[in-house]
Every structure is written in C-alpha cells, then in structure tokens.
Amino acid sequence: MLNKKIRVCLLVALIMIGIPTIAKNTVSIVPKPLSMEEGSGVFNLKSGQTITATAASLRPAAEYLQQVIGAAAGTSLKVSNSKNSVIQISLDSSLPKAGAYRLKVTAKSIKIEGKDYQGVIAGIATLRQLLQGRTIPEVKIEDSPALPWRGFMLDSSRHFWSKAEVKRVLDLMALYKLNKFHWHLTDDQGWRIEIKKYPLLTEKGAWRHFNNQDRDCQKFEKKYENSDFHLPEAKMQIQGTDTLYGGFYTQDDIREVVAYATQRGIDIIPEIDMPGHFMAAISNYPDVACTGMVGWGTTFSSPICPGKDSSLEFCKNVYREVMQLFPYQYIHLGADEVEKTNWKKCPDCQRRMKEQGLNTPEQLQAWFVHNMEKFFNENGRRMIGWDEILEGGLSKTATITWWRTWAPNAVPQATAQGNQAILCPNGAFYLDNWEDKNSMSTLYNYNPLLEGLSDAQKQNIIGAQCNLWTESVPTIKRVEYLLFPRLVAFSEMVWLPAEKKNEKDFLNRLPAQLKLLEAEKVNYRVPDLGGFYETNAFIDSKTLNLTCLKPNVEIRYTTDGKNPTRSSALYNGPITIDQSTDYIFRTFRADGTPSEAVKAKFIKMDYSPATPATIQGSGLKATWHEYVGERCREIEAAPVNGEYQVSTVSIPKEVKGNIGLVLTGYLNVPADGIYTFALLSDDGSTMEVDGQLILDNDGGHSPKEITSQMALSKGLHPVKILYFDHNGGTLKMSTYNYKGDKIEWPAEWLKH
Secondary structure (H helix, E strand, O other): OHHHHHHHHHHHHHHHOOOOOOOOOOOOOOOOOOEEEEEEEEEEOOOOOEEEEOOHHHHHHHHHHHHHHHHHHOOOOEEOOOOOOOEEEEEOOOOOOOOOEEEEEOOOOEEEEEOOHHHHHHHHHHHHHHOEOOEEEEEEEEEOOOOOEEEEEEEOOOOOOOHHHHHHHHHHHHHOOOOEEEEEOEEOOEEOEOOOOOOHHHHOOOEEOOOHHHHHHHHHHHHOOOHHHOOOHHHEEEEOOEEEEEOOEOHHHHHHHHHHHHHOOOEEEEEEEEOOOOHHHHOOOHHHEOOOOOOEOOOOEOOEOOOOHHHHHHHHHHHHHHHHHOOOOEEEEEOOOOOOHHHHHOHHHHHHHHHHOOOOHHHHHHHHHHHHHHHHHHOOOEEEEEHHHHOOOOOOOOEEEEOOOOOOOHHHHHHHOOOEEEEOOOOOOEOOOOOOOOHHHHHHOOOOOOOOOOHHHHHOEEEEEEEEOOOOOOOHHHHHHHHOOHHHHHHHHHHOOHHHOOHHHHHHHHHHHHHHHHHOOOOOOOOOOEOOOOEEEEOOOEEEOOEOOOOOOEEEEEOOOOOOOOOOEEOOOOEEEOOOEEEEEEEEOOOOOEOOOEEEEEEEOOOEOOOOOOOOOEOEEEEEEOOOOOOHHHHHHOOEEEEEEEOOOOOOOOOOOOEEEEEEEEEEEOOOEEEEEEEEEEOOEEEEEOOEEEEEEOOOOOOEEEEEEEEEOOEEEEEEEEEEEOOOOEEEEEEEOOOOOEEEOOHHHEEO
16 A cells, blocks of 8 residues: 555656656547547558548548548558448438538447538548547547537738648648638738739739838847748749739639638638728729729728729629639628728719718718629629628628627627628637737637527527738748647637536647647647746745646746747756746747747745725726827826726726726735736736836737736735727736635725
8 A cells, every 4th residue: 555655656746847657548639529438449550441432422531531541640541432441431411410420430440420521521530639650549429510610711911821831721720620711812911812804913912022011020030039930932032123022822723722621621711802901902903992092091091992883893803703713602701991081082982872872981881792792692602791791781691700899789780680690709719819828718718609699699600710810920830820729729619519618628638639739740839838927926935836738848948038948947847936036938849849938027025015095985996088099108198088986907888989097096905915916908008006017018919918926015005007998998807816716806905
C-alpha cells in the first residue's frame, strides 16, 4: 500500500514539473459525437486496402477518404468497386437529418453511412481524428449537426490568397465539419475574380501600391519580431518602376476551387460586395458611380449609383458570370457600410427616388437590394446580405448575416418576418480580433438560438459563421494562427445542441486536437498561459506557477525587457519572486516556432491606505459625455449629456450613441488584502484606484479584458473609471472569490 502511494505521488510530481509521462491513447473527437460506444480492439491500416462507395455519387468522397487517411497514415489505399472492401461508404436515408452519419469501426472493417454526401464527409472527418498512427480504435458512432449552416468567411480582398492557400483553409474546415465557405472576393482594396466582360477589374483592380494596411503589417512584423506579418513577395509584381501587390483568380481557378470544396462537402457562397465597398471596380469603371463623385465620403468609399440603369446592368453582368462559376443556392450581396451622402446630391439618384416614390437614401438602398434580389431569384438563386439590408424592409426570400451587435433587434425582426438568419456577431466571431484568455470560452458558450425568440423564430436561425477580415493578415501562417484553436471551439458550438455542450470536457479534449493540428503542420496559437495577471501585487514574496492547456509546453522567459528566444531561460517549475520584476513569457511549439510574447508585471507593495470620506449612498456616479474620439483622457472635455447612478460597473441603459462615460465613487474594501480587478470593455477604458492608474484598456478595440492587482487596506478607496464607445459596446468589472472563481464585482463594495 505504501509503495502504491509513493508511485502515485511520484506520478503527480512528474506531471507538476512538466516531465513527460506515458499515457494511453484515448478517443478525442471535436465536435463531440452525440452517441459513441468504444470497443477494445483496433483496425490496422495497411497499404493496398480498398475503399468502396456503394453509390456513384459518393465516388469523390471515397477518393477524398483515400487522400486524407492515406496521407496521414502513410499508407496507399485504393478506391475499388469490390463488394469485399474493408472500408465502405454508403447512404442511409433513415438517418435523422441532413448531415447525419453513422460510423462503425471494428478490427476487420470500417463502415461510414451518411444521410447525404455531407454526412459521409462528416464521418470521414471523425475517422481522421480517430487515426492514431496506422491504427483506428473500435467505435460505433451516431451523430448529426444541430445547425445546418456551419460557416467560415475569408476576406480575399484586403490580402489575396492563392489557390493552394484557399484549399488549405477548405481542408481544415472539412476536418472540423464546417460546411459553408463565405468567400469575400471584392472590396475597396482589391478585386479578386476574373470577369471577362470587364477585364480592367483584374488587370488593374486586383493590384495596388502598398496602402496603410500593408504598412501596418510591415510595422507589426518589426514590432512583434514576427515573420507572419511579412508581405509575401510572391504576390508582388514590377510594372515599370512600380511594385504592385495583389493577385486574382481566373475563372478556371474558381472552377478548380469549387470542385475541391464540393468534394469536401463544402458549399461556397461568393460575395461581390455592393453597392458600397466597390472602389476597386469604380476606380476603373467610374461611370458606375454617381457622375463626378468618385472617391471617399465621410466614412466609406463612394458607392454604385443606383439611379443609373447602366450601373444596375454592370452589377448584373458581373453576377451573371459569378453564377456560372458557383453552382450553389446562395449568393451574398454584401450591402453593408454604404456611404449614402452622394445619393442625396446625385440627379440620377434623385430622379430614381422620385420615380419609385422613395423618400430617403435608406429606401433607395433597399430598392437597389430588392432589385438585385429579384434578379437573383429569376436566376434560381437566393440572396444573403449583411444585416443592413433590413433598413428599408426585407423581401420574403432574403437571408441576413447578423454582425452588428449594436443592432440587437436585427435577428428578432428578421426571423419574426419569416426570414432566415446567420449569426456572426462582431467580437468573438471575428477571428481577426486577437485572441485573449476569454475569446475561446466566449465563442464556445455562445448559444445561437437567442433568448427571447419564439420556437418558430429559432427555426429561422439556420446557423452561424466565424469571419476573418484580413487588413492585418498577410500570410497563411497568420491566418492559421488566428483561426486555431478558436475555430475548433466554434465547430463544437455549432454542431452540438446547447444542452450537450460542456466547456470543461471540451478543454480536456483540446490537447489531442492541438496534437492533430501539429500533425497537419498548422501554425496554431498555443493557448494562454495561466497563473498570473497583467499586473500582479505581493507584499513579501510570491510564487509563480505557470499553467497551460497544452501539456509539457516549452516556456521561455526574460526579465530584461527583450522578447524570449529558444536560448532564453527555460521555465522548469515554480519561481519565487521577492522583488518587483517585469517578466516576458513565450511558448514554443514542437517545431520551434514561437507564440506571441506575453508581459506580466510583479510589483512588491505595501497596503494602500484607506481614505476618510463621507458616504452619500450605494453605487457609483456616472457622467455621460458626448464624446467621439478614441482616447479616455479626452472624455471629460466633451459636453455632458446626463448624470446617473449605477449599482455596478456598467453602461446606464439611457446612454447610447457617442459614449464617453466617467464613473466615480469609492471601493469599500472589507479587509486588508490583495484585490484583483478584471476590466472588460469594448471600446476603450481605464481605471484608477487611490489616484493610481491600475488598468489601461484604452484605444479602439473589440471586447478585451485586462486584469490587475492592488494591495488595499480595509476601508474606502477612491475609484475612477473612464470608458468610450460609439456603436453599442460593453463595460464590465469582475473579480475573483476565495475559490478562484470569477465573479461580478460585489455591488455592496461600490459607494459614492
């Protein structure tokens, strides 16, 4: 018995100090199947084994299985018509819903049955995740998706992605059962699809001199010492003395990518964004815009002129060629962020408005959208648009892509009218927002079947998608870094019904997925280190114990202000800190490539003394300023709109639009101690305690949380929080209880 205890203690110690231990391979699948029974044996893959598709329509799936499993296992499988093949794929109409599959692996055979082609592909994705070397464990799985639309959007305008790079994205989508690829092919910064009727769109519109977004990438490459931001020379060309940057897809390229996606069970939804975001076309065909009004307006670029019949015909001619290339039901019109000021001044637009009985530019946009939708419907297609298409009214067949969190009524309104909705609320679903410690959890725990909707409305939510806007994403390595592992969490969120999701269980399965991503040579982001905050306070000394979801991860650190390299100090176990020290930590993958450097301050301090003060009441005072900038220090100089009281750190319900908020009062600390402040905001915020700036979350950004500690004596401590936002943001203060659980800051501690 004693020896057994010693062995157990030794094993725990080995785990704690990061020495590798041998563990039994376990089945770990994402998204988690609805039903799975594990056996005790394994199926052994061998070269020469055959795959049979029982239906001719499944032949491409059989060839895909041959490629993906054969390449991963290093075996040469064959596709055959033999009835005696050890690997068989087939259709079974009795399965419950579209995308459903059944997978049975025994020591002698593998059988995949799908409700449809996509169901078979989902079964192949599960089989790939089960693969361990050249063996596959015995299992019986029955599975089906909660939502039919499980999507990802890639912006190919801001930076161009080659055919091979797009195929790479499609491969990774298929691995996690994502089935809708929203392809943003045009925008102000570049036109990426060949349109034979208008050759200048790609001859000139696909190429540019370096713009501010490209220069930002160059700055980031230097600032972060990260070649993932390097502008690829392969996408540059010399014309005379000019270096131009860009690229485009020929129509044959598009057909090749479409065939590749179709084999993987993925539909492509092309987006030619209009009537706004159209500068790449207008700069080469200026007659498409309002006469004499080409350029940039107050906020966005000049749009199409919906008053000219010739402009409408231009748009339809473009889409006529697009529809020949993409044989799918849906087409995305875009129709977001339209600068409408030109339409107020344009004689053609004013004439159109008079003819159609339209009173506002918003109604003119709706007229344009309806006109294009009618054209789509006449050609057997259905239109999707960003949620701005709600302005001016929706037709019965339109689908919205909801992205504006500051338009919370968009989904209720659309679904109540019987329209379909796809959810991608900006914030966690925008993967160009850099990941932080909360991003993956927020994404995983999102429930796309929004509260407050009727059952009929929920039926009109067909799914969700993540978006990657690529203003500062110039390489496929950067794409992968931003997508993974967040896209893994997203895949389970849209596959499983809400009652089946379990974040703790998902995180237990995540390390196996990281290992799979390594095998696929994906440049994923190593999950955040734990055990510290941005600013950490201590009185005498503090023990630093780093944690990470990735087992045995290599962690290097410095204390001299320089970013860690492979030759920097290696973290081997807990560190005792007894002096104020600034650390920089960095994790490294097995291939030696680094993740981003993370800074943490450890400050030795005394308890900050309490302030004698007279309390007037509970809660904080809130002053709303009409502020339009992006710096907290400027807020108090702006005009005052109103004064309120809040019981928590939050935005008063009356405060909307241009928000500059100043919260003041006291923290009523119940005992001497080190207190932790976690400030979440979208956009910027700062926090002072006892006149000291302890949280600096300033500047325009998506939801972002920073955490800091301070040693406080029992009693009252002056607090001041500054916050700004202009389109429906977030402000929240949290702390941690004695168990280490994150909780909202106790209301009884806030006074004024």
